[in-house]
Each structure stands twice: as C-alpha cells, then as structure tokens.
Amino acid sequence: MRAIDKGHLLKELVLNEVDEKHVDSLIAWIKDQPAYKELVDNIARSKKSNSIYAACLYDEYFKLAIEDIDSLEDAFIAYAKIIYLAKVSRNSHYINPLIFEEGVDENMKVGDIVIYYDNFLISLDELINSKDYSTSQKYKAVEDKITEWVEDLSDRLYKTIDELEENHRNIPDLRIMSGWRITELILIILLDMVAMFYLITNKQIVLDIMNAQDGTLGLTKILFYIFAGLFGILNVIFIVELITYASRNRKYVYARKYIFSNKRILSSEIMKAATNLKKYLINDLEKKLPLDKDVKEFSLDPRVVKYIHFLYVENYRGDKRKNNYFSVLNIIVLSLSIILMSTVVIITLLHLGGVL
Amino acid sequence: MNKFIIKLENKYITSFKELGENIYLHEDAAEKLLTSNKFLSFLRENDKGKYDQLIKINHKARDFEEFIFLSQYIFSPFMNIRHHTYAFNTLEELGEQIISFGPEVDIYLKDFLKYHLLSQYMVMVGWDKQKPHIYKKVLELEELYLKNENKAYFLLGFVLSGRKNLVYYNETYDEPHELFKALTHEFNVISYSHSLEKSQYIIAWLTHIGYEDAVREYEAINKLLLDMEQKYDN
Numbered sequence: 006m007r008a009i010d011k012g013h014l015l016k017e018l019v020l021n022e023v024d025e026k027h028v029d030s031l032i033a034w035i036k037d038q039p040a041y042k043e044l045v046d047n048i049a050r051s052k053k054s055n056s057i058y059a060a061c062l063y064d065e066y067f068k069l070a071i072e073d074i075d076s077l078e079d080a081f082i083a084y085a086k087i088i089y090l091a092k093v094s095r096n097s098h099y100i101n102p103l104i105f106e107e108g109v110d111e112n113m114k115v116g117d118i119v120i121y122y123d124n125f126l127i128s129l130d131e132l133i134n135s136k137d138y139s140t141s142q143k144y145k146a147v148e149d150k151i152t153e154w155v156e157d158l159s160d161r162l163y164k165t166i167d168e169l170e171e172n173h174r175n176i177p178d179l180r181i182m183s184g185w186r187i188t189e190l191i192l193i194i195l196l197d198m199v200a201m202f203y204l205i206t207n208k209q210i211v212l213d214i215m216n217a218q219d220g221t222l223g224l225t226k227i228l229f230y231i232f233a234g235l236f237g238i239l240n241v242i243f244i245v246e247l248i249t250y251a252s253r254n255r256k257y258v259y260a261r262k263y264i265f266s267n268k269r270i271l272s273s274e275i276m277k278a279a280t281n282l283k284k285y286l287i288n289d290l291e292k293k294l295p296l297d298k299d300v301k302e303f304s305l306d307p308r309v310v311k312y313i314h315f316l317y318v319e320n321y322r323g324d325k326r327k328n329n330y331f332s333v334l335n336i337i338v339l340s341l342s343i344i345l346m347s348t349v350v351i352i353t354l355l356h357l358g359g360v361l
Numbered sequence: 362m363n364k365f366i367i368k369l370e371n372k373y374i375t376s377f378k379e380l381g382e383n384i385y386l387h388e389d390a391a392e393k394l395l396t397s398n399k400f401l402s403f404l405r406e407n408d409k410g411k412y413d414q415l416i417k418i419n420h421k422a423r424d425f426e427e428f429i430f431l432s433q434y435i436f437s438p439f440m441n442i443r444h445h446t447y448a449f450n451t452l453e454e455l456g457e458q459i460i461s462f463g464p465e466v467d468i469y470l471k472d473f474l475k476y477h478l479l480s481q482y483m484v485m486v487g488w489d490k491q492k493p494h495i496y497k498k499v500l501e502l503e504e505l506y507l508k509n510e511n512k513a514y515f516l517l518g519f520v521l522s523g524r525k526n527l528v529y530y531n532e533t534y535d536e537p538h539e540l541f542k543a544l545t546h547e548f549n550v551i552s553y554s555h556s557l558e559k560s561q562y563i564i565a566w567l568t569h570i571g572y573e574d575a576v577r578e579y580e581a582i583n584k585l586l587l588d589m590e591q592k593y594d595n
Contacts, residue, residue, distance in 0.1 A: 006586055012554030014582065016541040018575040019567060040593055081582045088589040 006084065007034065014077045023076045031080045032071060038084075040091040047094035054106050058099035065090055095119070097128065101154045103278050104161070105304030106314060115285070115303070116296030122146045133290050140290070147286045155279045158305075162275070165316045166268055169261050185339075186246070192342040193243055199346075200236060232348065239341045246338065260312040271309065278305055365403065369394065377411065381437025385444055388429050395432055411435050427476040434485060442482055445469040452488075452495065455479075456521025460528065463515060464562035471514050474499075474506040479517075495520065515565030527566045537567060558583070 013027045035041055048066045051059040069087065074080050092098075097119045116130035127135070132143055182190075264271070282303040289296050304310060367374040370387040374380045384391040394400050395415065405412040414435045422428035430444055442449040447469065449455040459470050473479040480499050483489045489496040498520050506513040518524075527534045534540040540563070544553040557563060568576050 006583075006590075008554040008557070009550060010554075011583065012550060012557055013545065015557065015564075015567075015575075015579050016545055018579050019537050019572050020541060078578075078582065081586060085582075085585045085589045088586075088593045092593055 006081070010034075010077065010081075014081060017077045025075070028075060028077055028080060031077060032074060035071070035080065035084050035087065038087075040084075040088045044087055044091040044094060047091065047096075050096065051094060051099065054099065062090065062094045062099065066094075093126070098126070100300060101157050102282060102300045102303045103154050103158045103275065103305060104310050104313070105301040105307070106310065111299070111301065113300045114295075114297050115282075115300055118300065120146065120150050129286070129296050133293055133296070143290055144287065147290065148283070151279055151283050151286070154282075155275060158275055159272070162264075162268075162271055162313060165313055166264060169265065169316065186250070189243060189246075189338045189342065192339070192346065193239065196236070196239070196342060196345055203352075232345070235341060235345060239338065239345065242341070243338055256315065260316050263308075263312055264316060267309075271305075274305055274309070278303055367394065367400075377408065377436040381433045381435065382440060384429060384433040384436070385448070386446055388445060391432070392425060392429055395429075424476055426472050427478065427481075430472075430476070430478045431481065434482075438485075442479075444472060444478060452492075452521045453523065456518045456523070459514065459518030460522055460524060463518070463528065464530075464556055464560035466511055466514060466560070471510065474503050474513055474517060475510075477503055509561065511559070511561035512565050512568070515560075515562050516569060519566060519569040525570055527563070529563070537570075537572065 010027070010031050013024060017023055044066065048063060051062050065086075069083055069090075071083055071087075074083055096113060097117045100113065100118060102115060102118065114130075116133075117128055119126050119128050120132070122132065123138070129147075132138070132146060135143075138146070285298065285303070286296065288294075365375065367380060369380070369383055370390045372383055372387065374383060380391075396419070401412065401415075404415065415432060418428060418431045418435070422431060426444075433443060434440060442452075442455060447458065449458065455470075455473070459467070462470075480489075480496065480503060483492070483496050483499065499517070502513045502517050502520070505516070525535070527540060529540065529544075532543065534543070543549060544563075553563075564576055564579075567573075
C-alpha cells in the first residue's frame with residue numbers, strides 16, 4: 006500500500022471526512038495490483054468449477070463490490086480481502102483431485118494441492134517435508150482430506166441423482182414441449198392461420214397494397230412489410246427456440262440415462278479413486294518423496310465428471326428458473342405473438358366495420 | 362577518607378560528589394574508571410557502603426547505559442535527572458526536550474524508556490509516591506516501548522510536558538484539522554506520509570489528545586494489510 010494512502014487514511018479516520026478524489030485514486034491503484042488481477046483470473050476460472058468452495062469464493066468476490074466503495078477505510082479493508090482471496094482462490098486451494106474439472110491447470114501436481122491444517126494453509130509437498138508434525142499427524146491430515154474429497158464428490162453425485170429422480174420426466178425447463186412452448190405453438194399456428202386466411206380472402210387488397218407507390222396505400226404498404234417481417238421473425242425465433250431446447254434436452258437425456266444406469270457402479274468408482282490416491286499419498290509420505298504425479302491421474306473417468314457437471318449445472322439452472330417462468334426466448338416469442346395477434350384483431354374489426 | 366585526584370577525560374575530580382556530578386558528561390571514561398580494579402580497591406577502603414552499592418548495580422544493570430546512570434546517584438544522590446550530557450530539573454523539562462526534537466528521535470533520550478532509567482529515578486527520589494499517575498504512565502510506556510519504540514517515546518514527551526499542541530517542523534498546531542490541512546497539501550503530503558509511521562510523532566500526539574480510537578483503528582487496518590501482503594508474497 007502506498008504511504009500517501011496511509012497518510013490520507015489517518016486523516017479520514019481522525020477527522021471523519023472522506024475525500025472522494027483519493028478514494029477513486031486508491032481504487033484505480035488497487036485494480037492495477039497483481040493481487041487484484043490474479044483474483045479476477047482465479048474467479049473466472051473458478052466459475053467453471055461446481056465445487057461449493059468455488060461457489061463461496063465467487064460470493065465473497067461479489068461481496069467486495071469494489072465499485073461501490075466510498076471511503077479509504079473500506080478501500081483498505083477491501084484490498085486486504087482481495088489479497089487474501091487472491092491467494093485462497095488459486096486452483097490448488099479448492100481443487101478436488103477425484104473430480105478433475107474443465108478449466109483447472111492440466112499440469113497441476115498432487116503436491117501443489119493446498120489444504121487447511123492446524124490453522125495454516127499448507128501444500129501437500131510442504132506437509133510431507135514439514136518438521137513441525139509427526140508422521141502420524143501427517144497420515145491423519147491426509148486421511149481427513151481424502152474423506153472430505155470423497156464426501157464432496159459423493160454429495161454432488163447423490164444430489165444430482167436425487168434431482169433426477171424428483172423430475173422423472175426430465176426437468177420441466179428442458180422439455181421440448183413444455184407448457185409454455187405448447188402455448189407459444191398454439192398462438193403461432195393461430196396467427197399463421199389468420200394471416201393466411203386474410204391473405205387469401207383479401208388477395209386483391211393485398212396486391213393493391215404491394216403495388217402502391219404513395220398516399221395512404223403507400224403508408225399501408227410499409228406497415229404491411231413491417232408486419233410481415235415481424236411474422237417471419239416470430240416464426241424463426243420459435244424454430245430457434247425449439248432447436249436449442251431439443252439439443253439441450255438430448256444431452257440431458259443422454260447424461261441422465263448414463264448416470265441412472267451406472268449409479269451403483271459410480272459409488273464404488275469413487276471409493277476406488279480415493280483408495281488409489283490415498284495409497285499414493287501415504288507411500289510418498291513415508292518415503293518423503295515429492296508428490297509430482299498430475300492431479301488428473303486420480304480423477305474419475307472424465308466422461309462421468311463431464312456428465313455430473315452438466316447435470317449439476319442444468320439442475321441448478323432448472324431450480325433457479327422454477328419460480329421464474331419466462332426465459333428470454335419465451336418473452337420475445339410471447340410478446341411478438343400478442344402484439345401481432347392484437348394487430349390482426351384490430352385490423353379485422355376495422356375491416357369488418359368498413360373503416361378499411 | 363583519603364584525599365584523591367581522579368582524571369575523567371580532561372577534568373580533574375577531587376571528591377565523590379564531584380565525580381557523581383560529572384559522570385554524565387564523560388560516560389565512557391566513567392565506565393572505565395568505575396570498573397577498574399584500582400578505583401574499586403580505593404572505594405572499598407574508603408567508603409565500603411558506596412562500594413557495595415556499586416557492585417550491586419554492576420550485577421543488576423542490564424546494560425552499560427543503566428549502570429552509568431544509576432552509578433552517578435551513588436556518588437551524588439540528590440542530583441537532578443542527568444544522562445549523556447542532558448540535565449533536567451523537572452519531568453516537564455525532559456518532556457519538552459523530547460518534543461522539541463519531534464519528529465526526529467534522540468537515541469539518548471530514548472534510553473529513559475529503553476533501560477527503565479526514568480522509572481528507576483522516580484523510585485530513587487520518591488516521585489513514584491508523589492506523582493503516582495505519572496509513574497504509572499511511565500511504566501505503561503516502558504511496556505509499550507517493547508512494541509512501538511517511537512510511539513512510546515513521543516507519548517512520554519507529551520505526557521511529561523503536558524503539552525496539548527504539536528510543534529511540527531517549527532509550526533505549531535492546536536487541532537488535528539489544522540495539522541492535516543497543512544500536511545496533506547500537495548507540497549507536504551509525500552514527506553508527511555513517508556515519515557508518519559516511521560516517526561510515530563503525529564500518531565503519539567493524536568493518541569495523547571484523545572483520538573486513541575481513530576489511531577487504534579488506523580493501526581489495526583495497517584497491521585491487517587501488512588499481514589496479508591506478507592502472506593501473499595509467501
């Protein structure tokens with residue numbers, strides 16, 4: 006921290022006066038610091054992980070709300086938090102070697118993994134070489150950590166399976182023909198039918214409009230083209246929506262089927278991976294060797310990891326949207342449908358009334 | 362007692378009282394004298410009481426500074442406060458001297474806390490009973506000295522002098538508002554900020570005049586940041 010900021014901080018605390026100019030200057034300086042830049046990178050990477058620890062880090066990062074800081078005191082405290090978070094948000098602090106995820110450093114060694122032991126953050130290599138702990142203490146630390154990793158992975162797996170079983174016909178959000186999509190389809194079909202009927206029964210009027218150069222009919226021509234354009238867009242968007250959900254649904258169904266049909270085997274796969282890792286750690290601990298094997302060697306089958314991750318995220322999204330009925334596509338399609346339907350009704354009434 | 366002449370650097374001393382009164386002006390030479398076998402034999406033959414006291418202090422003192430300071434009062438018990446060419450008749454004078462140097466520190470005046478010279482003097486002359494509030498404060502500042510030397514040193518200056526204003530590079534400030542207005546001006550802010558923590562002069566003054574909470578918060582925030590920065594670098 007710059008000496009000049011400390012000088013201003015003392016002034017702020019003693020006089021209870023905030024100088025906004027210096028607050029802005031300090032925030033700009035903080036954003037330029039290696040710790041802040043590292044934190045931003047680490048958070049971007051941790052967003053790809055679905056570990057609870059990574060989620061907590063993300064929450065803590067957002068709570069910083071650096072743009073809303075309005076005093077030097079808060080800026081100093083935020084900077085201290087940034088430095089701390091930059092360190093604990095490194096992959097090595099939250100990685101679970103049993104479930105090697107996308108975005109994690111491919112070449113990370115087991116020895117680089119950092120654990121929290123005896124109120125300190127210490128890497129596994131440092132723990133092995135430490136003279137501050139007995140061998141039995143180190144064994145216990147390793148066993149406890151492996152148990153934690155197994156529980157974390159098992160929780161994710163069983164939570165995913167529970168969610169799948171709760172929605173036996175797939176999560177509502179991913180169904181190709183959900184309630185809202187059926188509603189949209191009916192509206193669009195009705196609109197298309199009304200439009201076709203109108204075109205066919207008023208063919209001459211439509212031709213006159215399309216040939217008009219200026220005047221009232223010329224204006225009507227422009228409106229007609231806008232109307233037709235919106236119609237086209239509506240149909241295209243609906244098709245895009247169908248394709249999107251079909252694609253996600255297919256992935257979801259495939260992943261779901263895999264997890265359901267292998268759920269018994271998966272539990273024993275987790276225990277096998279954990280035992281394998283434990284053997285390696287204990288062996289190298291006894292011989293005081295560096296843990297230089299790659300983390301990914303001890304992970305579950307990458308396909309399983311990918312499915313669990315995918316299902317976990319989709320279930321989370323589906324849960325989030327349970328009380329939030331409309332996606333963006335829904336909103337666009339429904340809004341356009343209502344506008345166009347209303348326009349058609351109004352034009353029809355005017356026509357029948359002899360105004361048009 | 363036999364008559365004698367002692368040479369202390371360029372001064373000739375003919376009595377123990379005179380010796381006590383001049384030790385603070387020639388400390389290195391005095392130490393050599395007071396620890397020499399010749400002088401100790403002479404002292405044992407001529408004044409066993411003083412000899413015993415001197416031996417006791419020699420064993421008790423943790424450092425040369427403490428030994429010399431306490432020894433002078435064996436030979437001249439009713440003297441004012443004297444140390445390393447400084448002489449003070451009152452505690453206020455000592456306080457004013459400390460403050461007059463601020464934000465610079467005088468390493469010899471620091472000895473009063475560092476070697477517990479002031480608290481021992483106060484006990485010697487009975488001021489621990491006559492001025493219990495100040496004595497208690499001096500003991501607290503000796504403890505604080507172990508954690509923050511300069512803050513304790515300048516606080517001693519303010520406490521002893523009783524001053525409420527601050528003299529900073531020849532300018533006098535009665536209120537923090539005036540001080541910060543001057544120091545955070547673009548011409549002064551960098552030198553003020555850089556010397557703030559090292560010197561502790563302003564921090565001691567703010568603590569003395571009742572802004573202890575703000576200072577405590579400032580120190581806590583700085584400590585937190587320092588800890589985090591060190592951990593990050595490791």
